[in-house]
Every structure is written in C-alpha cells, then in structure tokens.
Amino acid sequence: MFKNIGKLLLAVTLTIGTVVTIPTEQASAHTKTVQVGDKYGQVWNLQHRLQQLGFYEAKIDGVYGQQTKNAVVQFQRKHGLKVDGIAGHQTFSTIYNTTFSEEEIQMMAQMVHGEARGEPYKGKVAVASVILNRVDSSKFPNEVEDVLFESLAFTAVADGQYNMSPDKDAYRAVYHAIQGWDPSKGATFYFNPNTATSDWIWSRTQITQIGKHIFAK
Structure with missing residues (x-):
C-alpha cells in the first residue's frame, strides 16, 4: 500500500x-x-x-x-x-x-483520474467499476494495489498520469462504484478504439461504449 x-x-x-x-x-x-x-x-x-x-x-x-x-x-x-x-x-x-482502506480509495481515485480524465462522469464510474470487477475476479489479483500495478494493466501507470492529483469527481466515482453502480456492466477491460494497437484487446467481448472507452470482458 x-x-x-x-x-x-x-x-x-x-x-x-x-x-x-x-x-x-x-x-x-x-x-x-x-x-x-x-x-x-x-x-x-x-x-x-x-x-x-x-x-x-x-x-x-x-x-x-x-x-x-x-x-x-x-x-x-x-x-x-x-x-x-x-x-x-x-x-x-x-x-x-x-469496503476499502483510505489508501486504496486514494490509489483508485488516482487511477480513475489518470485513465478517465475528460471522460463523462459515467465513464469515470465505469473505470472504477472495472478495477473493482478485477479485484472480484479469480482471473486477476484480489488486492487493489496488485490489480492497479499488474504489468501493463493500466496506461496511466506507464505514462505517469497515475501520479497526478485526483479531482473530486474521481473520488466520487470510486465511491459510486463501491456502492454498486457499474455502468461498465461487469467489464474487466476497457480501451480507446481510436488508439488501441493490440489485436488481443479487440478480441474481447464488447459490452458497451461510454465516451471514448469501449468496455469489454
């Protein structure tokens, strides 16, 4: 942590x-x-x-x-x-x-801000939901920190945007996701179709699109 x-x-x-x-x-x-x-x-x-x-x-x-x-x-x-x-x-x-510790809330808010800054609020909640869905999934680590820093899991870690200070909406989005709002509809992945270069991510089952992100399983 x-x-x-x-x-x-x-x-x-x-x-x-x-x-x-x-x-x-x-x-x-x-x-x-x-x-x-x-x-x-x-x-x-x-x-x-x-x-x-x-x-x-x-x-x-x-x-x-x-x-x-x-x-x-x-x-x-x-x-x-x-x-x-x-x-x-x-x-x-x-x-x-x-629930989650304050450190975990902080880390998730930083990731939401880094990954979904500029996206509609619903899209921020969806990104927070993906994090929680991964924590709950047997296919991913079961600790927030391990999910966030798994190799190549989130672009914001690689490009340093994770280190930016979250705004209020990022914290609110995390809270809404914890309380059960999941606009991603159970997604464990998301990507920007305009910038995605991985053939693998396109093979995932797409669920919904919110803003610039497609959410998938």
Whole structure:
C-alpha cells in the first residue's frame, strides 16, 4: 500500500455535495468494539467505511454519536447482523469485506483520474467499476494495489498520469462504484478504439461504449 502516505488528508465529495476531510487511520480490523461515546481511533475508520457504502453522510469527526449509531444500525439490518448499533467484531468484519482502506480509495481515485480524465462522469464510474470487477475476479489479483500495478494493466501507470492529483469527481466515482453502480456492466477491460494497437484487446467481448472507452470482458 502507499508506503509514503503519512498523514495525508483525503478530501472526498459526497453525492449530496458535502466535502469532508478524512484523516488517515491505520487501525487494524476487528480489534476493538466501539459504541456511542467512543472517540477517534476506530471511529474514524468506521465512519469512513460506512460513508463509502452510503450509510453515513455526516461529517467524519471520529465521534461515535447518534448519527454513527444510526448508520451502524442500517448496515446491520441490511446484512442480517444483530441490530444493536454497536460496532463489534462481526460488524467490523462484514464492513471490511465490503469496503476499502483510505489508501486504496486514494490509489483508485488516482487511477480513475489518470485513465478517465475528460471522460463523462459515467465513464469515470465505469473505470472504477472495472478495477473493482478485477479485484472480484479469480482471473486477476484480489488486492487493489496488485490489480492497479499488474504489468501493463493500466496506461496511466506507464505514462505517469497515475501520479497526478485526483479531482473530486474521481473520488466520487470510486465511491459510486463501491456502492454498486457499474455502468461498465461487469467489464474487466476497457480501451480507446481510436488508439488501441493490440489485436488481443479487440478480441474481447464488447459490452458497451461510454465516451471514448469501449468496455469489454
């Protein structure tokens, strides 16, 4: 993972237009039960992950108040967990299985920005979805970092555009993809038909075209 991320503050724009600042939190998963009255530590992490899934839309402040409890309750109901508003081992385990770390969000946003800058917003979400579809596929690595930096996988790595600072839409696109919007319709590849030189990529089953990108399996 981003070895030099340090104390990076990640600004993310939510679908409702609220900008929040998320401090990097390196807490280990499932190590502590947190509930109303607790502060910081795992609470930052919990709020960030609930936000990814659309359950938490308040300011990420590291304070386990009523809004955080309500978000946990909604999450627990959706996943058939014990509904008590307390984030214990089972709740944290389920959240970790459906969300990503701040470093992973940052890396995906950089890739979306590098690969789909200038594309329609739907196309940005589709690129983010391809990344997630690869993580879920047995044909690709199962870690975000390994998917992004697999040899020759993404042009933005080769030409350095991955290193550009993502804009707000890149972060939003990643969040939308995590929440289940997949405009690529399950694609694990995409390419620009005007610049693609590989005969192999043309052999893939094409699904849809969004902007300049054709999405395929």
